[in-house]
Amino acid sequence: MNVGDLLRQPHLWACGAGEDGIAASSRVRLARNLRGHAFPDWAGEDENLRVWRTLEPVLRALPSMQGSVSAANEAMTDLDRQILVERHLSSREHARKGRGSGIVLRADERLAVMVNEEDHLRMQSLECGLRLHEVWERMEALDREFEERIACAFSPRLGYLTACPTNVGTGLRASVMLHVPGLVLMEEMAPVVNGIQKLGLAVRGLWGEGTEAVGNMFQISNQMTLGAREEDLVGDLDRLVREVIDHERNARARLMRSRETVVRDHVGRALGILGHAHVLTSNETLSHLSALRLGIELGIVERLDRATVDALLLLTQPAHIQRAAGRPLGPRERDEARARLVRERLGEPPRRRRVRKTKA
Amino acid sequence: MKCEICKAQEASVHLTQVMDGEVKKLHMCEDCARKGGINIENPVSISDLLLGLGKEEPVEEAPAAPDRACPVCHLRQADFRKTGRLGCPECYAAFATELAPLLRQMHRRDHHVGRTPGAVPGGVSPAEEAAAVQEALDRAVADERFEEAARLRDRLLALRQRIAAGSPAAPEARP
Numbered sequence: 001m002n003v004g005d006l007l008r009q010p011h012l013w014a015c016g017a018g019e020d021g022i023a024a025s026s027r028v029r030l031a032r033n034l035r036g037h038a039f040p041d042w043a044g045e046d047e048n049l050r051v052w053r054t055l056e057p058v059l060r061a062l063p064s065m066q067g068s069v070s071a072a073n074e075a076m077t078d079l080d081r082q083i084l085v086e087r088h089l090s091s092r093e094h095a096r097k098g099r100g101s102g103i104v105l106r107a108d109e110r111l112a113v114m115v116n117e118e119d120h121l122r123m124q125s126l127e128c129g130l131r132l133h134e135v136w137e138r139m140e141a142l143d144r145e146f147e148e149r150i151a152c153a154f155s156p157r158l159g160y161l162t163a164c165p166t167n168v169g170t171g172l173r174a175s176v177m178l179h180v181p182g183l184v185l186m187e188e189m190a191p192v193v194n195g196i197q198k199l200g201l202a203v204r205g206l207w208g209e210g211t212e213a214v215g216n217m218f219q220i221s222n223q224m225t226l227g228a229r230e231e232d233l234v235g236d237l238d239r240l241v242r243e244v245i246d247h248e249r250n251a252r253a254r255l256m257r258s259r260e261t262v263v264r265d266h267v268g269r270a271l272g273i274l275g276h277a278h279v280l281t282s283n284e285t286l287s288h289l290s291a292l293r294l295g296i297e298l299g300i301v302e303r304l305d306r307a308t309v310d311a312l313l314l315l316t317q318p319a320h321i322q323r324a325a326g327r328p329l330g331p332r333e334r335d336e337a338r339a340r341l342v343r344e345r346l347g348e349p350p351r352r353r354r355v356r357k358t359k360a
Numbered sequence: 361m362k363c364e365i366c367k368a369q370e371a372s373v374h375l376t377q378v379m380d381g382e383v384k385k386l387h388m389c390e391d392c393a394r395k396g397g398i399n400i401e402n403p404v405s406i407s408d409l410l411l412g413l414g415k416e417e418p419v420e421e422a423p424a425a426p427d428r429a430c431p432v433c434h435l436r437q438a439d440f441r442k443t444g445r446l447g448c449p450e451c452y453a454a455f456a457t458e459l460a461p462l463l464r465q466m467h468r469r470d471h472h473v474g475r476t477p478g479a480v481p482g483g484v485s486p487a488e489e490a491a492a493v494q495e496a497l498d499r500a501v502a503d504e505r506f507e508e509a510a511r512l513r514d515r516l517l518a519l520r521q522r523i524a525a526g527s528p529a530a531p532e533a534r535p
Contacts, residue, residue, distance in 0.1 A: 033449060034491075035449065036449075037448070038433045038447055038448040039445065039446060039447060039448055039449075041443065041445055042433055042435055042439075042445070042446075042447035042448065050491055050494055050495060050498075051491070053494065054487055054490060054491040054494065055487075057520060057523065057524065058487050058523055061523060061524045118445065140475075143475070144478070147477045147478055148478065149487050149523060150487045151477070152477050153449035154476070154477050155449075155452060155453075155472075156472070156476070157471050157472060158452055158463075158471070158472055159472030159474060159476075160472075161449040161452055163445045163446055164444055164445050164446070165446070165459055165462055165463055165466065166444075166466055168452070168463070168467075169467065169472045169474060170472070170474040170475065172474075200468075223466075224466065224467045224468045225467065226463060226466070226467035226468065226469065226470070226471070226472060227467050227468035227469025227470065227471065227472070227473060228468050228469075228473065228474070229473055229474050229475075230474050230475055
């Protein structure tokens with residue numbers, strides 16, 4: 001199995017199960033560094049390469065990482081690296097790095113370790129739905145196994161030492177991806193974002209730091225990493241996310257009471273465009289798929305299920321589209337291929353055999 | 361979408377900020393964003409900007425201290441100010457005075473209360489030793505000291521076997 005094979009399996013997010021789909025995925029990541037080595041950005045390529053060569057076999061041999069695949073960055077094509085980013089297994093920063101960086105990930109994608117991103121190790125545990133405690137337990141087990149073999153840079157006063165002081169201490173960032181079209185349509189997201197930030201947590205877009213929220217997807221995560229126990233950071237986020245989910249449920253109920261026709265129209269138009277368009281940009285697709293997902297969850301659209309939409313959210317991303325086509329595509333070609341894929345998956349089942357006119 | 365500042369180029373940097381309870385969005389082209397002090401390659405969160413990791417860092421206004429360097433990795437304070445990243449674990453001790461106020465602003469407390477790593481038996485782990493042997497091996501090969509390189513290679517292979525065998529057979533049982 002190699003990284004390219006990941007494409008053949010459904011993504012973790014497309015689990016289709018879980019409460020009402022408001023929490024799309026839960027993630028915990030730990031930043032760790034080796035004692036006695038410069039951090040990746042300051043170390044030269046040779047030192048990074050030695051770190052990668054040391055860590056790669058160690059990581060693959062860990063009990064938690066059985067059945068893992070690994071790839072050095074320079075051994076992957078740009079497209080493969082981009083696919084890992086689109087699957088949230090790697091970061092944009094890591095994808096840009098060359099020789100000396102690499103990734104080790106479990107085939108089921110639940111555990112992934114980026115080597116030589118901002119820190120020597122960025123280990124992450126990922127799961128669909130709201131399952132922060134489960135995700136943390138898996139992360140902690142991996143961390144414990146790793147520490148039995150490699151000494152991490154650690155200070156009794158400051159905890160785990162990281163390249164950026166914003167991650168020092170626990171090195172832990174827990175995050176939940178939320179789909180909140182109800183709050184956005186009711187124009188109530190701004191006070192919610194404000195409240196979350198007042199509590200010292202961060203709200204970001206679909207692709208993490210510095211990105212805009214598209215498709216009504218927001219990522220909520222802890223900001224502080226020093227001075228709190230890991231379990232408390234995870235627990236605080238879990239409680240807050242549950243509150244936001246309640247707000248979203250409430251917003252959806254009020255939306256259906258006060259503006260049902262508007263919602264039905266919004267969902268219907270999205271379905272119409274997705275089912276019949278021949279050119280679809282990435283952002284347009286995300287925003288219509290978001291409306292469709294809402295329509296399914298509210299029972300407005302009955303012939304489709306959430307898993308179909310979640311699979312499309314992933315497969316319509318630029319690198320996935322190009323991988324499916326088997327060649328690099330220009331933006332326009334991508335938009336056409338994307339529209340074709342969406343039509344195939346969402347289009348009305350033909351009632352009778354249609355005769356399609358083709359240009360001579 | 362056009363850049364809201366120069367109104368000429370296509371906007372590709374999107375800044376979302378909450379001020380006085382209102383979400384404010386700014387869409388900029390890369391040039392205008394750079395002029396505004398936003399590091400596009402290593403985007404920082406808004407709170408990082410507020411905490412002074414951005415261009416307008418208040419620490420910079422303090423009386424100019426001599427530009428000290430970390431004794432281990434030689435990263436200078438100016439390097440840290442530029443990137444917001446330290447050079448090696450020892451930098452935390454080297455720049456303790458400068459980091460203390462920053463850490464207090466960023467975090468809940470100024471000391472760690474979470475997990476601590478389990479003790480590594482013997483002080484040096486097999487993997488660390490393997491890394492050191494690998495370095496020595498690379499040097500030996502480069503200097504064409506092939507007998508020594510062969511010896512080091514055997515030691516490295518043995519260490520790698522130990523690392524692989526060191527993993528327990530089964531994952532820890534969980535309740």
